[in-house]
Amino acid sequence: MEFATWNVNSLKVRLPQVLDWLQNNPVDVLCLQELKLDQEFFPQQALEDAGYHCAWYGQKTYNGVAILTRQPLKPEAVQSGIPEHEDPQRRVIAATVGDLRVICAYFVNGEALDSAKYPYKLAWLAALHGYLQQQLAQYDGRVVLLGDFNIAPDDLDVHDPLAWKDKVLCSEPERAWFRRMIDLGFSDSFRLFHPQAPEYSWWDYRAAMFRRNLGMRIDHILLGSGLLSRATDCRIDKTPRGWERPSDHAPVVLTLD
DNA sequence: ATGGCTGCTTTGAGCAGA
Numbered sequence: 648m649e650f651a652t653w654n655v656n657s658l659k660v661r662l663p664q665v666l667d668w669l670q671n672n673p674v675d676v677l678c679l680q681e682l683k684l685d686q687e688f689f690p691q692q693a694l695e696d697a698g699y700h701c702a703w704y705g706q707k708t709y710n711g712v713a714i715l716t717r718q719p720l721k722p723e724a725v726q727s728g729i730p731e732h733e734d735p736q737r738r739v740i741a742a743t744v745g746d747l748r749v750i751c752a753y754f755v756n757g758e759a760l761d762s763a764k765y766p767y768k769l770a771w772l773a774a775l776h777g778y779l780q781q782q783l784a785q786y787d788g789r790v791v792l793l794g795d796f797n798i799a800p801d802d803l804d805v806h807d808p809l810a811w812k813d814k815v816l817c818s819e820p821e822r823a824w825f826r827r828m829i830d831l832g833f834s835d836s837f838r839l840f841h842p843q844a845p846e847y848s849w850w851d852y853r854a855a856m857f858r859r860n861l862g863m864r865i866d867h868i869l870l871g872s873g874l875l876s877r878a879t880d881c882r883i884d885k886t887p888r889g890w891e892r893p894s895d896h897a898p899v900v901l902t903l904d
Numbered sequence: 905a906t907g908g909c910t911g912c913t914t915t916g917a918g919c920a921g922a
Contacts (some may be wrong), residue, residue: 656921657911681910681921708912709920756922797922816922851922853908865922895910895922 648676648903652866653752653887654896656851658682658711661894662690666697668887668893673698673898675717675881676744676794678751689713702730706737712751712794714742721810722749732774739775741782747874748786748819752794757892758814760793767816768797772824787874788832795849795896796867800835803845804864816865818868832872836881836901837864849896857888868901877903 648882655661658679669677674829675701682689694715703713704724714722722742729739741750741847752775757768782790798821802808811817829835837846847862856862870878880902888897 660911681911756920758920758922793921814922849922851908852910854905855908863922892910 648675649900650749650777650791650793650868650903651898651900652678652680652751652795652868653867653898654680654795654894656681656683656896658690658713659684659688660892662693663697663894664887664890668884668898669697669699671897672884672900674715675720676701678747678749679713679715679716680711680753680795681709682706682713683708684711695842696798702740702742704737704740708738712740712753714740714744714749716742716744718744720744723790727775729778732778734771736823738771739778740771740782747789747791748782750782750790750792750794752796754795756797759815760813760818761813769820769824772821776824776831777826779828779833783831783871786871788871791874792828792833792869793899793901794867795825795865796825797865798822798825799863799865800867803843804847806847806861806863808846811863816863818822825858828869833869834872834875834878836870836878837883838877839870839876840881847873847897848885848899851889852895857859866896866899868899870901874903879904
């Protein structure tokens with residue numbers, strides 16, 4: 648069974664690429680972030696026709712997340728947003744797929760440590776942490792958290808750790824929240840299979856950063872302890888980042904037995 | 905190099921991303 652996450656930076660623009668990628672990578676579950684479209688404009692028919700059932704939580708202009716499941720799998724018991732956490736920004740959707748719980752999240756960017764968006768990010772991380780704790784208990788550790796975390800957990804995940812030291816995405820409080828998620832029993836899937844690989848999942852559009860492979864690993868798949876023994880592979884697919892008019896993020900793919 | 909691109913927005917300069 649394969650699970651993937653991909654920040655598409657506008658599903659309207661990237662729909663042809665998503666369909667193309669799914670043709671060659673018929674994963675069982677695909678989590679999308681930054682749909683940038685209102686709930687009513689989600690391209691449900693095109694994705695159904697491509698063989699996927701969908702649950703989505705859309706928003707005009709910014710944010711928006713979706714869970715796609717390969718038919719006949721269906722997203723069930725869908726929860727949009729973090730329960731009891733009021734937030735005008737639509738960043739989280741969760742669904743039960745088979746016997747496991749899938750949580751798709753577009754983490755807050757935060758902009759900079761002195762921005763008002765940074766404390767919002769830390770408060771959001773605290774709320775998500777509480778939700779994860781509850782979901783792990785409810786689903787007996789059979790939880791997968793996939794998404795754009797906007798956190799580079801380690802200097803190994805950053806092309807220029809000195810330049811990024813104590814900057815947003817790399818700051819100690821953000822990394823501490825990532826560790827607290829790991830402390831709940833989650834594993835960083837990519838690092839299970841590539842403990843030392845300096846690979847990235849995002850490259851700035853500017854200054855030919857992708858061509859020079861100057862990026863960061865900020866898109867992750869965290870595997871609940873109840874699923875750890877089933878994991879067999881995790882990889883970052885750089886291919887779509889090299890296409891015409893790409894998203895600035897690459898898909899990350901996890902394989903479970 | 906505090907910009908560089910890209911997508912979006914009551915269309916066009918400004919915001920946001922990371």
